[in-house]
Amino acid sequence: xxxxxxxxxxxxxxxxxxxxxxxxxxxxxxxxxxxxxxxxxxxxxxxxxxxxxxxxxxxxxxxxxxxxxxxxxxxxxxxxxxxxxxxxxxxxxxxxxxxxxxxxxxxxxxxxxxxxxxxxxxxxxxxxxxxxxxxxxxxxxxxxxxxxxxxxxxxxxxxxxxxxxxxxxxxxxxxxxxxxxxxxxxxxxxxxxxxxxxxxxxxxxxxxxxxxxxxxxxxxxxxxxxxxxxxxxxxxxxxxxxxxxxxxxxxxxxxxxxxxxxxxxxxxxxxxxxxxxxxxxxxxxxxxxxxxxxxxxxxxxxxxxxxxxxxxxxxxxxxxxxxxxxxxxxxxxxxxxxxxxxxxxxxxxxxxxxxxxxxxxxxxxxxxxxxxxxxxxxxxxxxxxxxxxxxxxxxxxxxxxxxxxxxxxxxxxxxxxxxxxxxxxxxxxxxxxxxxxxxxxxxxxxxxxxxxxxxxxxxxxxxxxxxxxxxxxxxxxxxxxxxxxxx
Numbered sequence: 358x359x360x361x362x363x364x365x366x367x368x369x370x371x372x373x374x375x376x377x378x379x380x381x382x383x384x385x386x387x388x389x390x391x392x393x394x395x396x397x398x399x400x401x402x403x404x405x406x407x408x409x410x411x412x413x414x415x416x417x418x419x420x421x422x423x424x425x426x427x428x429x430x431x432x433x434x435x436x437x438x439x440x441x442x443x444x445x446x447x448x449x450x451x452x453x454x455x456x457x458x459x460x461x462x463x464x465x466x467x468x469x470x471x472x473x474x475x476x477x478x479x480x481x482x483x484x485x486x487x488x489x490x491x492x493x494x495x496x497x498x499x500x501x502x503x504x505x506x507x508x509x510x511x512x513x514x515x516x517x518x519x520x521x522x523x524x525x526x527x528x529x530x531x532x533x534x535x536x537x538x539x540x541x542x543x544x545x546x547x548x549x550x551x552x553x554x555x556x557x558x559x560x561x562x563x564x565x566x567x568x569x570x571x572x573x574x575x576x577x578x579x580x581x582x583x584x585x586x587x588x589x590x591x592x593x594x595x596x597x598x599x600x601x602x603x604x605x606x607x608x609x610x611x612x613x614x615x616x617x618x619x620x621x622x623x624x625x626x627x628x629x630x631x632x633x634x635x636x637x638x639x640x641x642x643x644x645x646x647x648x649x650x651x652x653x654x655x656x657x658x659x660x661x662x663x664x665x666x667x668x669x670x671x672x673x674x675x676x677x678x679x680x681x682x683x684x685x686x687x688x689x690x691x692x693x694x695x696x697x698x699x700x701x702x703x704x705x706x707x708x709x710x711x712x713x714x715x716x717x718x719x720x721x722x723x724x725x726x727x728x729x730x731x732x733x734x735x736x737x738x739x740x741x742x743x744x745x746x747x748x749x750x751x752x753x754x755x756x757x758x759x760x761x762x763x764x765x766x767x768x769x770x771x772x773x774x775x776x777x778x779x780x781x782x783x784x785x786x787x788x789x790x791x792x793x794x795x796x797x798x799x800x801x802x803x804x805x806x807x808x809x810x811x812x813x814x815x816x817x818x819x820x821x822x823x824x825x826x827x828x829x830x831x832x833x834x835x836x837x838x839x840x841x842x843x844x
Contacts, residue, residue: 364543367420367430370552371538375416377561378535379528386498386528387561388743390691390772391537392491397452398549399486405548406453409541411494413527415444416536426544427455432472444531445470448494448505448521452482452548467503467523470530476523485509489553495772497739499746501526504736520732558691560747624686627709629702632656632667639669646717648764650674650779655712664712665697669705670779677779678706684778688752692744694767694776710776715768718824722763722831734828740773741766745821749814755784757812761820762801763827782812800835 379386391411399405410429421433431445447468451459458473460466463482466474493506505521537557541550635656636643645653651670658665670678678701685696700707718737720726729737741761748756758781765777780796797806803819805811823834 364545364547365425367425367540367542368550369420369430369538369540371536372557375534376413376537376559377533378413378531378559379533380561381533384528385561386526387559388496388498388691389557389559390493390495391555391557392493393539393555394489394491394553395450396487396489396549396551396553397450397482397485398551399452399483400547400549401486402546402548404453404546405483406546407455407542407544407548408449408451408453409539409550409552410447410449411492411537411539412445412447413531413535413537414446415532416534418445418536420540425542427451427453427457427459428472428542430540430542446503446525446527446530448492449474450480450482450490450492450507453544453546465505465507465519465521467505467521467525469523469525475525476521478519478521480507480519493772495736495739496527497743498527499742500524500739502739503527504732506732506736522732560690560751624696624698624709627698627700627707629700629705629707631658631660632700632707632709635659635665636667639667646764648777648779650677651706656709658709664714666710666712668708668710670708672704672706674779675706678708680781681708681777681779684756684781684783687754688748688756688778690744690747690751692740692747692772692774694774713767713769713774713776717764718766718768718773718828719763721768722827723833728831737766737768737773738825738828741775741821741824744775745817749784749817755814757782757784757814758817758820759806759812760797760801761817761824762798763824764798766824784814800833 376389377387393411395409397409407426408429410431412431414431420430421428423433424430429449429451431447445468449464449466449468451464451466451474453459454461454463460474460477462479464474464477465480466477469475488509491508494504496503501524503523503525507519539552539555633639635658636654639652639654643654643656645655645666647653648668651668651674654667654669656665656667657663678699682696682699685693688696694713695711697709697711699709715721716724716726721729745758745761748758756778758775758778760777760780761775765775767774767776797820801820801823803816806813806816806819827834
């Protein structure tokens with residue numbers, strides 16, 4: 358690696374398909390999240406360079422001539438500040454200070470059509486040579502906020518020293534379709550740059566035309582899932598099949614459980630014995646928590662090679678089981694807990710979800726978990742808002758959650774996800790409001806819903822407001838459960 362042949366080199370890796378960033382017909386801009394890990398090996402040198410970049414650019418953007426070193430394989434002397442020509446937004450992990458355009462320190466930066474960082478924070482790659490950095494980058498299309506989080510900590514705790522946030526309207530700066538990927542370079546000094554893992558998801562709902570036949574346009578969700586570069590083709594096929602078979606109607610609920618769920622659910626049906634083995638026969642030491650309708654256990658599915666959360670619902674709560682499966686099976690969003698499957702055998706009702714090792718927001722705000730730093734609280738509030746926007750406006754049919762509270766918001770490394778759809782309802786677009794018996798958690802239920810059972814998107818947003826205040830203050834909205842009458 359120390360050979361002179363590796364000096365002044367550029368490397369680039371991009372996703373094979375373009376990303377639909379915004380829709381020209383509806384002027385809708387996507388939210389997106391990408392998580393990746395990388396390693397920079399300084400090769401035991403005191404001076405090294407030049408860094409690694411995650412970027413979004415116009416489709417067909419090629420490596421410019423004379424672009425190694427501080428240009429990071431994306432710019433050269435002609436284009437380094439030519440904002441109108443570049444159509445390029447990036448997060449850079451810069452290991453070498455170029456006095457002409459860099460801040461006076463090694464830094465992480467967000468760059469807007471320029472080699473110069475619009476915002477930056479100091480970092481010290483030399484102290485972590487050969488170690489794995491974990492990065493989370495997310496864009497909130499409503500707030501026009503691009504955020505970057507990074508850490509070398511196994512516990513993934515972020516502070517103000519390892520996060521950036523930048524308000525930027527990507528619709529104004531980038532074309533409708535973009536390329537996404539990584540670029541890295543060396544100059545007169547060397548380092549080894551390596552991407553270890555990459556996941557990317559977006560939620561833009563677009564109109565897709567059949568250009569060859571000029572036939573009917575249809576709507577669909579465009580997801581991108583990249584868990585590892587070697588699995589791209591397989592994952593793309595799985596996602597495509599899922600979208601093709603997705604039923605967007607709101608079906609009536611017939612009596613037979615298996616008939617109803619089998620018709621609606623896209624995730625798989627698990628066997629009871631498989632889930633019993635995964636949870637060690639639902640042992641007490643595997644119990645993650647307890648809700649109003651049952652218990653949640655941690656399990657390991659050998660066939661899939663992954664940890665899961667298994668929700669065991671009380672036998673008398675069959676209606677909640679059917680309702681939750683039917684609703685969550687129709688939803689796909691980065692801020693909703695991923696539903697993996699269900700089981701109805703031996704009079705047992707079981708739901709299988711992705712395992713969220715960081716626990717619930719309730720644990721962090723009011724339990725024994727470490728206090729969340731401000732940037733994580735902010736990103737959690739944004740994630741909750743994004744999930745509700747999708748449920749109320751993006752899902753087909755739309756959904757009322759009806760039980761938004763910290764206990765139903767689960768934390769991940771870089772974001773948060775909403776779970777527990779047992780008492781949720783599809784929105785009947787023919788009705789202005791939908792009446793039912795009041796349900797939910799005292800302290801988070803909107804007054805009109807508690808009074809007469811009128812559920813609306815506004816009642817969900819009331820609950821969001823209460824949770825947002827608790828996130829900001831770190832204090833419960835009531836002192837104890839006796840402060841509220843039981844519903």
